[in-house]
Amino acid sequence: MSETSNLSAALAEAPMARRGIAFPVTLALVAVAGALVPGHIGSALLLTLLTQATIGAVLATSVGILIRQNGLVSFGHAAFFGGAAYIVALAAQSGIVSAEVVVVAAVLVPVVVAFAVAFVMLRVSGVAFSMLTLAVAEALHELMMRWRELANGEDGLPVRLPSTLFGLPIATFQRPETMFVVCWIVLMALIAVLWVLSRSHLGTLTLAIQDNEERARFIGYETLVPRAIVFALSAGIAAMGGVLFALYNGFVTPDVLHWSLSGEALVMAIIGGARTLWGPALGAVVFFFLRDAAGSYTEHWQALIGIVLITVTVALPMGLSGAIVLLASRIKGGRNG
């Protein structure tokens, strides 16, 4: 049996997983443990890294859910991430609406745009889809680079925010010890929502469509709209990452729209494994810490990430999370046997 089959069997056949208890219980424990982390870490540098990694985890989760539910690889999710960050920066600058409305709009606009463009983009699959996402994201990147009057070109824009946001002092979103908790709560909530989705009719249907689109049509289903919903959801998650980034960073540049950011998100999802909901987030944490550790030894840290990516792709095609699930199922099987 292949590793994919083993993992699928392990995911499907665990008794607790069947009853649906294991995941929410574990997630709740991890969420509480994570929220307590800042109280036990004195290093501001480490907390900053953790906050950045958690924002990266949100972006990686958005890429991962597209792979998991639609079987599609996006090279352009920076467009939604960076697009949302720019909406926050531009709208906050204009001051026409409240910052709360800006934050909500920064998530909703990419969702609506993604849902609309999905009806064109999802008509192609595989490499063609990936290239299409890359092209759209690069077009947006170029636009922000060159449109100096609107977005100040490559110099970027400051994010001007009021003193409070959603009733919280703005410093909450700018200090790593509090922003980490905000980002962590968002990440955990997103994974919980995606877990509910994966067990819903839409989750089963999109998996079925990914598995065999023609058969899905022949049992009576329209196959484009469910995939468009997943694409829009994925864009919305990436946009949430972008909003968190803009709030925390306080400054946006065209780098947040660059293809390399989309590539990094994809690398995180692959290292962590997109077959599980939490895999991409795990991949993001590994990616950030690896980059930080490698960066202190060499400026060619990308080479190390490349080696890790090759190793994971060859040795653990289902990613770190896949390996963990398999290992846990074998240990359990060994005990039961």
Add this chain to the structure above:
Amino acid sequence: MVEALSLEARGLTRKYGGFTALRDVSISLSRGEIRGLIGSNGAGKSTCMDVLSGRSRGTGSSGTVLLEGADISALSERARRHAGLARSFQKTNIFPELTVRKQVELAARKAEVDNTEDVLRELNLLPHAERRAADISYGDQRRVDLALSLVGRPKVLLLDEPAAGLTMGESIALAHMLRDLAERWRLTVLIVEHDMEVIFSICARVTVLHLGQILAEGTPDEVRGNTDVVKAYLGSAAA
């Protein structure tokens, strides 16, 4: 009393560029009838199924398909399924990553009748219901394919070589089960099959296709005795 027509096709033609795979084929099935569709490789059997089920529409396809008197020619494969026309495929066409139960339930959600349990029981799939379809045997996968078509009790079932790849014993068992189900559930079945044992044991009438056209139509005995059919296709199977 004349039985009402369940499925009627008039002048079905399918062209691929300059090649005509199906030429002016007309076929009528009464309610509850099991009709065999036979012919040598390339005779146009699967093409006929594709045109009837809506898999093959648009440029190159012409003709009229009526389901219980209603013209469904312009409908998509999805809409035809809703209207009551279901099909299985020559190559197993299931959802390998889903459990057997999950995929049958998924199909049932789109149907007016949820007969998931009945279908799983009738097709002996209950022991495999919680397993991933990719992990069960080929014969069981063929039955999952059939289950996806049977769920929701369609009016008409198009079966494209349901016994392909099965052993002789499995084929005979499948044939008996199909006849039994069609009788009890008042299903109209058009079945393409190379196994003449299956065709002659369950079909009241048989249509023979040859080079995209109807060569003969009649009871199994009439078809067996037709010299053109014997010459073109049956050979020793008619003996």
